[in-house]
Structure formats: structure tokens, C-alpha cells
Amino acid sequence: MKAEMIANTYQFLLNGEWRESLSGKTIENQSPSDNTPVGSVQAMTENEVNLAVTGAKAAQKDWANLSFSERAELLYAWADQLLEMKEEIAETIMKEVGKGYSSAEKEVVRTADFIKYTAEEGKRIHGELINGGSFNAGSANKLAMVQREPLGVILAISPFNYPVNLSAAKIAPALIAGNAVVFKPATQGAISGTLMVRALDKAGLPSGLVNLVTGKGSEIGDYLTTHPSIDLINFTGGSETGEYISKKASMIPVILELGGKDPAIVLNDADLEKAAGDIVGGGFSYSGQRCTAIKRVLVLDEVADALVDKLKDKIKALEVGMPEDNATVTPLINEKAADFVQQLVDDAVGKGATPLTDIRREGNLVYPVLLDNVTVDMTVAWEEPFGPVLPIIRVQNIEEAVIIANESEYGLQASVFTKNVEQAIRIGSELEVGSVQINGKTERGPDHFPFLGVKNSGLGAQGIRKSIESVTREKVTVLNMS
Ligand code: G3H
Secondary structure (H helix, E strand, C coil), rough: CCHHHCCCCCCECCCEECCCCCCCCEEEEEEECCCCCEEECCCCCHHHHHHHHHHHHHHHHHHHHHCHHHHHHHHHHHHHHHHCHHHHHHHHHHHHHHHCCHHHHHHHHHHHHHHHHHHHHCCCCCCCEEHHHHHHHHHHCCEEEEEEEECCEEEEEEEECCCHHHHHHHHHHHHCCCCCEEEEEEEEEEHHHHHHHHHHCCCCCCCCCEEEECCCCCHHHHHHHHCCCCCCEEEEHHHHHHHHHHHCCCCEEEEEECCCCCEEEEEECCHHHHEEEEEHHHHHHHHHHHCCCCEEEEEEHHHHHHHHHHHHHHHHHHHHCCHHHHHCCCCCCCCHHHHHHHHHHHHHHHCCCCCCCCCCCECCCEEEEHHHHHHHHHHHCCCCCCCEEEEEEEEEEEEHHHHHHHHCCCEEEEECCCHHHHHHHHHHHHCCCEEEEEEECCCCCCCCEEEEEEECCCCCCCCCCHHHHHHHEEEEEECCCC
């Protein structure tokens, strides 16, 4: 039987029941590698979306009444179920979003670890007592009891590139804090997300506490993000969509994890071997389809040739091919993404950039591109390719590097490579980003570190403790003593 005949159709979870949509419509996901069908998800109607949100709202109160340790039990069981389903989920991630198999497996394990740490951290969330007399003597009879309470229903919208990890990274903190969740995965990635919800369901998910919504964002997105029973939107994805969502979401908080144009700034005294290894690892893993990928190198002219030689060697050694073969650089998520990368490269080469690798493309597979002598008039100096392209911008001094780094619309992370740590800290303090990595590649983890972007890279903070705090509000009860 041909693959297209046997690809599965997946149901959505609504108030404890796995269902097909009354729309009668499904959306087929195809493998980015060869367009073979991976499976189909339901195209839900607005009415079904409404049931998902109102069902979550109804389930939230009982859940919030449980203790932290009772809620933690569900999270531990979920992590166990995910690990039991590790191979099935990793294989689905691999097929659905074209991630190398071992990276897909690591994603599942990282997610289980994330969930378990979240359960532990949730147990450590506590309030405080504030004595009124610290402000003025006349208020000494007042005692404020400050506690954290859940916001209500969290809308979690996840991207294609970490269809399990970045979904659970929204759902687990919401649950441990006592919220209910409506989970809308990116359509490409929705099958992996569905399996993750199956694991949660098997773990004993109370009916309605997490409802799964699938369908095209263009059809149900506005309805979902403006639903009056949503209390916070947590979105990871493109900056344009993030901005759109934040405009739509009036009077409710949003957490946005958006794009980046993370620079690696390489100074004259850097360990070039280490810098080159981190830059290639940071720039090309999962074909550069990570918000935290290194997306430009700002290198001082004096060491540029030496660095470029090392980068060339390391790029040559990258495995390019199919996710099944565990390649690092694999086909991009779709044709549009590959076309976009190609345009950026063509624009740069047309304006005088020097390609140091063969420019080659087979379908959605774009071979890694190293571009030297990139200048600020080239689009690739500013746009996020979300693909395997690394532009080298040679700079005369540190000030120029900082200016170019900060001219970006984005401000997620930056790396500074130098043996002079004091200098790195000084440069870091001038960089308009959420995190600075000294002598290391840009990356989100470890997952308990705060993770945030400034400018068009995001709003709000994540990282396990921050993520829990972000889905709670402080409630103050003042005791006026006689
Ligand atoms: O794509 C955005 C992710 O948050 C990046 O996570 O640095 O662990 O790859 P990562």
C-alpha cells in the first residue's frame, strides 16, 4: 500500500474525548523531506474552538483547588508517559518537521526533564508577608499577605521547530500554577503536538483541563486569540504574527517568543577554534531553524581570515542530508522557507558578498552557506533567514560591532568571544538583547535560566521559574490589626 493511503488521521482532545471535527475537513501534513503524507489533523470549527475554551474554563477551578504537590503528580506521570512514547514521538517529529532523529529524541527527553523540573519548582512557589511599618510608622498595624494565584485559561500557541518541547514549555508551567490550557500547535507540528497531548491524557489528565485545538491559524486564529475566556496568550513564532496577536489581545497579558538575529562578536584575542565550533554549532543545528541560532558573525578584521578558515573547515564537516540519517542540515520546513533563504543568498551575492561554500539546493534541502564580506546594505545582514546561512560582517573595531549588533530590529541573544572577560561583560552591557553568552553559542537552555527577548524578539520572560510566575498574578490580602 502506498504511504499516502496509510497516513493516519488524528483527532483533537475536547473535554476528555478524542473527536473528529464536525467540519468534516482535515489538513494533511507532508514531510518537508519528500512531501510524503505524515498524517492529517482536524480543521476545527469556531463552535468547537468555543467548546474547547469554555470547557477549559470550567475545568480550571477544581484543578486550582488542588495542592501544588497533587498537581505535580500529573506532571511526573506525563513526563513518564512521554519517555515511554519516546521513539514514536521522535519519529513523528523527524517526519513531520524534518529534524534529525537523535535531535528529535533529545527533544523528547529534554521535555520530560523540563516537565519534572517544573513540577519541583512549582512546589517551591510561595508568597510573602509584608509589614506595613516598613513604609511609615502609621501603617505598622498593616500586614500584607501576598500570594500567587493562577490567571485562568492559558492559550498556548507553539511553533513548528520544537513541536513538543516548546508546547510543553507553555503547558507545564501553566498547569503547575493551577491554570487550564487551550493548546493550539502550529499546523506543521500538530501531529507531534497531538502525541504529546496523548501522553498527557494517558497520565490521567482531568477532563477539559487541556483541550487541543487544531486548524489553520488563518481560519480560527482570530476567534481563538480574541475569545473572552482566554486570560493569557503564550505564543512562540514569527515576529509579525506575534505583533499581530499582541494587538488583537486587548487587556490580557501576552508572552511572546519571537525572532532573532543573534550576532557572534569575535574579538582579536578570542580562542578562534572554540569560537568557530560554537558558531557553526549555533548557526547550523537543525538547519538554522531556531530563534536562538547564530545568524551573523561580527568579527574584527585582524582575525577574520583565520576565523573564516576555521568556519569553512567545520562547515565542510557538517552532515547534510535526510533527518532519518541524523543529518544536522536537513530539508527546510517548506518550499517557501527554502525560497526565502535562496533569495537572501542571491541578494547578498548580487551585491558583492563572497560565497565560501557551494551554493546548492535540492528541493527544500539548502546546503549550508557561508557568506564572507557581507555589508550592511545586504538583506541577509538584517533579516532572519531561519535557514542554513551564515553571513560574516568584518568590522574595524568593537564599537562598530556593537553598533551593527544593536541596529537590528531584534534583541534575543548575542555571543561575545574573547579571553578578556571584563571586556566581554562591558560589551554585553551595551548590547540590546535578553541574554549575552560569553564564549559560548546562543541558546535557550538550560531551561531554568531566564529566557527573554527585547525589541521585536519578544515580550515577557520564560525559563521555568519565570514561566510559572508569568502565568500567575499576585493577590494581596491586607490584615489591619487593631
Ligand atoms: O526557536 C526557538 C527556541 O526557543 C530555541 O531553543 O536554543 O534550545 O534551540 P534552543
